[in-house]
């Protein structure tokens with residue numbers, strides 16, 4: 001496995017391949033990332049993973065400075081998972097000047113959910129992903145479904161810019177108790193880690209209620225938020241949305257969509273200082 005930090009060297013190395021498959025990451029890898037690598041590996045003739053903690057997608061009060069940087073361990077894990085090339089540029093390589101050209105996704109995708117609670121997040125994500133795509137020039141890229149809205153935004157960006165890249169979603173990996181794997185789980189104290197499963201359980205309960213015919217989405221959301229808040233969480237949202245556009249389904253649509261694999265429940269909530277997100281397709 002090659003570890004490359006310079007764009008020119010990456011391009012030079014990849015010029016020997018026809019169909020790079022790509023998994024972008026911010027490092028601090030867990031089994032969820034490694035599963036994406038294994039999923040992507042047979043889709044191309046060379047597997048590239050990137051590791052870059054992207055300043056542009058963090059708000060000033062967020063955890064950019066403390067985000068764990070674990071390059072050595074990440075490279076060892078990537079090698080074991082079958083990765084061929086790690087692209088790990090420093091900030092001065094990817095952003096040699098202030099990045100003033102940016103990709104601004106449309107507000108109907110970003111004014112809601114993560115975009116509402118993390119203004120500018122998707123501009124930061126799209127900008128770095130576009131730039132990483134320009135560096136790697138992949139033919140296929142795999143993104144985790146745990147970041148459900150991110151996957152949708154990137155799919156639409158690639159479609160609108162006619163980029164010749166297949167965007168594939170990778171299933172969320174979970175711990176034995178159901179907690180979605182995330183680099184941010186490392187921030188949890190052991191008591192918080194025991195409590196953390198409540199987020200996925202709340203989403204499961206919402207999905208179960210929808211499957212068994214509940215149509216009062218607003219009440220379902222309020223109950224779920226209140227139940228987590230009563231346990232000491234600070235929920236940003238627990239919500240039922242249409243898979244196709246992440247909009248709230250109308251009352252009439254709920255039953256039809258619940259039977260027709262058209263809904264997703266999504267949640268984001270803070271436990272102590274750690275913000276966790278998760279989702280479940282219904």
Ligand code: PAF
Pocket residue numbers: 024025026052054057125128129147150
């Ligand atoms: O999902 C992530 O880890 C990041 O948002 C990504 C796609 C690597 C862009 O920095």
